[in-house]
Amino acid sequence: MLNRKIETPIKTRRFDMEEPIYTADWAYMRELRTHNRTRQILPVDPYAEVYQFRDNLYGIFQENIDGKGDVWSWLILGPEKALLIDTGFGLGNLKGLAEELAGGRELLTAITHAHPDHAGGNAQFEQVMALEEEIPRLKQMMESPLLNDKILGPDGRCLWVKFDPKDMIAQKPYTIVPLHEGDRISLGQDYEIEVIKLAGHSAGQAAFLDRTGRTLFPGDDLIAMRIGVMGGPGTLRDFRDRMARLAERTDEFDGIFPGHFIADLDSYAVRDVAEALEAICQDPSKYDYTEEGPRGTTFCKTVKGLGCIGYRPECV
Numbered sequence: 001m002l003n004r005k006i007e008t009p010i011k012t013r014r015f016d017m018e019e020p021i022y023t024a025d026w027a028y029m030r031e032l033r034t035h036n037r038t039r040q041i042l043p044v045d046p047y048a049e050v051y052q053f054r055d056n057l058y059g060i061f062q063e064n065i066d067g068k069g070d071v072w073s074w075l076i077l078g079p080e081k082a083l084l085i086d087t088g089f090g091l092g093n094l095k096g097l098a099e100e101l102a103g104g105r106e107l108l109t110a111i112t113h114a115h116p117d118h119a120g121g122n123a124q125f126e127q128v129m130a131l132e133e134e135i136p137r138l139k140q141m142m143e144s145p146l147l148n149d150k151i152l153g154p155d156g157r158c159l160w161v162k163f164d165p166k167d168m169i170a171q172k173p174y175t176i177v178p179l180h181e182g183d184r185i186s187l188g189q190d191y192e193i194e195v196i197k198l199a200g201h202s203a204g205q206a207a208f209l210d211r212t213g214r215t216l217f218p219g220d221d222l223i224a225m226r227i228g229v230m231g232g233p234g235t236l237r238d239f240r241d242r243m244a245r246l247a248e249r250t251d252e253f254d255g256i257f258p259g260h261f262i263a264d265l266d267s268y269a270v271r272d273v274a275e276a277l278e279a280i281c282q283d284p285s286k287y288d289y290t291e292e293g294p295r296g297t298t299f300c301k302t303v304k305g306l307g308c309i310g311y312r313p314e315c316v
Contacts, residue, residue, distance in 0.1 A: 006030045008039075010063065011046040012091070013162040018067030019293070022225050022307060025261040029070070032263075033061070044100055047092030047167065053255075054213060058101050059263055062088045064117050066151050067160040069225065069260040071117045073098075074217050076210055078187020081106045085208055085217050086259060087121030087128070090146055090169040095124040108185065112219025113202035114138045118259060120146050127175035129185070131197055133204030135176050142173050179206065196246065200229050200239030207246070209253060216253045222273055224262040226291075226300065229311040236315045240277035247274040269306055276303045284316045 002017060003026040033039070038052040049061040056077040064070045066089070074085040075098055082102035087109065088094055099107055110129035111119045114137040122128045122138065130138060147168065153159050181197040185208075196207040198221040207218040221227060221239070229236050247270045256265040279286070280301050287299035291310065300308040 012063040016160050028262045045093040045097035078191040080188025084109045086118040090120035094121050113205045123172045129177040131204035131206045132178040198242050214254045216256045219259045223258040223260045225307040226310045243274040247271045276301050284313045
């Protein structure tokens with residue numbers, strides 16, 4: 001069942017979803033996209049909605065064309081350079097939009113992880129930064145069409161949204177700059193963004209910490225819905241340990257800006273996720289409910305006030 005339709009002038013037109021979106025998340029997005037006074041849709045990219053969350057922070061929203069949760073990219077404006085975090089699915093002119101918002105600053109680009117809805121637009125850019133664990137998948141994506149049979153039906157049309165296929169960027173090689181935990185990305189003067197490895201949703205899932213702006217960008221490792229933990233044995237325990245270390249640093253940031261759904265979450269959400277991960281590791285059989293999907297059964301552990309962690313016992 002689809003949530004109540006959101007009417008905006010964005011060029012995509014959603015008509016179906018593969019995954020159900022939690023009621024509170026959809027209500028937040030409907031209110032934001034319908035009534036937020038900072039919203040802009042600029043001619044350079046009619047597929048994106050732009051919101052200003054801080055004096056130097058823009059959220060760039062795009063409807064996800066693979067039937068799952070719609071996606072955020074984030075643009076931080078530093079004194080001399082701007083950093084774009086995540087590149088969407090590759091529909092529209094995100095590069096031109098980010099350059100326009102950057103106001104003449106040099107534009108740097110980094111991704112939280114190498115899933116198509118966060119890295120599908122990489123080929124618009126000359127180089128993209130990513131944790132080194134994501135590099136093999138990024139190279140594979142350079143050589144593979146993004147519009148596969150999970151997105152396009154037998155008639156060649158998207159199963160989830162209407163858009164002009166001519167507006168999809170062409171995949172091509174680009175330079176990947178490897179990142180490592182603890183690296184600093186300089187935006188000029190003493191403005192730096194710290195790279196943090198979380199490794200829950202993806203092996204090279206990164207978070208970016210802007211201590212100057214007191215904001216955290218965790219990609220899909222902390223969202224107000226279902227945090228999907230993927231990977232083999234030990235993945236969830238590694239994620240638990242890394243999130244627990246991050247929970248000790250919540251005095252360094254106030255707002256959390258995830259890859260999907262509700263933005264500007266309070267920093268204490270990190271501690272709540274860490275507690276839920278610890279509970280799963282203590283006893284994976286004590287889940288709160290299950291969800292059925294294309295990949296089978298997902299066990300769900302509730303994160304108080306936020307959503308849930310979706311996992312399979314073999315990830316523990």
